[in-house]
Amino acid sequence: MTEMMNAVRLHRFGGPDVLRHEEAPRPVPAPGEVLVRVHAVGLNPPDWYLRDGYRALPPEWQPRAAFPLIPGWDISGVVAATPDQVHEFRPGDEVFALVRFPETVMQGGGACAEYVSVPAGQLAAKPAGLSHAEAAGAPMSLLTAWQFLIETGHDAPNPLQSFPHAPVPLEGRTVVVNGAGGGVGHLAVQLALRAGAEVIAIASARHEAALRDLGAHRFIDYTREDPAAALRGVDLVLDTVGGAGSSRFLGVLRRGGALFPVFPMGFAGHAEAEELGITVSTTQVRSDGAQLSRAAELLADGRLRVLIDSTYPLAEAARAHARAERGGIGGKIVLTVVQ
Numbered sequence: 001m002t003e004m005m006n007a008v009r010l011h012r013f014g015g016p017d018v019l020r021h022e023e024a025p026r027p028v029p030a031p032g033e034v035l036v037r038v039h040a041v042g043l044n045p046p047d048w049y050l051r052d053g054y055r056a057l058p059p060e061w062q063p064r065a066a067f068p069l070i071p072g073w074d075i076s077g078v079v080a081a082t083p084d085q086v087h088e089f090r091p092g093d094e095v096f097a098l099v100r101f102p103e104t105v106m107q108g109g110g111a112c113a114e115y116v117s118v119p120a121g122q123l124a125a126k127p128a129g130l131s132h133a134e135a136a137g138a139p140m141s142l143l144t145a146w147q148f149l150i151e152t153g154h155d156a157p158n159p160l161q162s163f164p165h166a167p168v169p170l171e172g173r174t175v176v177v178n179g180a181g182g183g184v185g186h187l188a189v190q191l192a193l194r195a196g197a198e199v200i201a202i203a204s205a206r207h208e209a210a211l212r213d214l215g216a217h218r219f220i221d222y223t224r225e226d227p228a229a230a231l232r233g234v235d236l237v238l239d240t241v242g243g244a245g246s247s248r249f250l251g252v253l254r255r256g257g258a259l260f261p262v263f264p265m266g267f268a269g270h271a272e273a274e275e276l277g278i279t280v281s282t283t284q285v286r287s288d289g290a291q292l293s294r295a296a297e298l299l300a301d302g303r304l305r306v307l308i309d310s311t312y313p314l315a316e317a318a319r320a321h322a323r324a325e326r327g328g329i330g331g332k333i334v335l336t337v338v339q
């Protein structure tokens with residue numbers, strides 16, 4: 001008999017109201033996978049993009065989804081079963097993960113549910129001092145910041161450019177993080193600080209106190225001051241907002257500096273960057289349990305903190321997506337599955 005669970009599923013693409021909290025079959029782990037009882041789910045921009053059918057992409061890139069599908073990629077929870085006992089995880093272990101990204105980017109990682117089956121190599125032990133909500137907020141944002149700034153960690157083809165992404169030295173350098181209040185941004189600020197960079201955070205004023213508290217050396221409220229006019233000679237800009245607007249940062253970089261657009265669609269400044277002697281590079285985040293374990297050491301002793309924008313019960317995922325649509329996210333939006 002099929003065992004059932006509660007999950008959030010999509011039966012069609014659309015606005016937040018297409019998210020349905022209902023019963024679904026519990027996943028059965030394949031060899032090499034671990035069944036996790038999910039305690040919290042972290043939400044990320046691909047959650048809204050997928051719910052909406054990736055409408056911003058050209059039609060030929062849009063998903064042909066097999067409905068119903070379970071969205072979500074970031075989880076924190078407790079190991080429920082390790083069917084083939086191949087791995088270092090045991091039932092009862094607290095774990096967190098970015099589940100099957102990017103291979104399920106067009107069909108959902110299955111995280112918005114009471115149970116998810118996760119390839120063992122994508123799991124990391126959850127730091128004991130972190131709540132499940134904080135841990136669930138970390139994986140995609142933290143691995144993105146890590147793979148851009150610290151170590152890319154894989155040699156899979158980069159779907160966003162013809163050459164592999166490579167981080168640049170941070171120690172003693174001036175690093176600008178645009179979109180610093182968001183999921184990727186607030187973790188990137190902290191990674192750059194820990195690596196010895198002078199960090200300039202750009203965000204709206206509502207995030208200033210939190211970013212200064214995390215240690216940002218300088219804060220620019222982009223709603224009051226144009227960062228492109230205020231800055232000169234910096235070594236690296238990590239632009240988590242991205243899009244066509246990234247090219248305005250070319251003017252703030254020194255010759256030999258680098259611009260990393262985290263959302264590179266629409267960027268059209270390659271020729272100008274070449275003229276100015278600036279490297280432009282991007283990549284796509286990938287699940288990686290070993291890397292998440294290394295980053296977890298910084299979470300465990302408080303050198304990295306995950307800030308929570310808001311939490312909602314799994315059954316109220318539609319409200320969480322409506323919150324995301326209002327923008328101005330500070331840290332992470334998280335769904336709680338076990339109270």
Ligand SMILES: NC(=O)c1ccc[n+]([C@@H]2O[C@H](COP(=O)([O-])OP(=O)(O)OC[C@H]3O[C@@H](n4cnc5c(N)ncnc54)[C@H](OP(=O)(O)O)[C@@H]3O)[C@@H](O)[C@H]2O)c1
Pocket residue numbers: 044045046140141144178179180181182183184185202203204206207222240241242262263283284285327328329330331
């Ligand atoms: N390449 C990859 O593999 C990868 C991985 C993860 C995410 N991403 C992409 O990276 C982007 C950021 O992701 P995220 O998870 O950090 O999103 P997020 O949590 O929604 O954060 C976005 C932040 O940007 C700020 N912002 C909006 N407009 C801004 C502007 N004009 N200037 C400065 N800040 C602005 C927002 O707050 P305020 O406006 O209040 O400051 C918010 O804090 C998304 O487009 C996502 O798709 C790419």
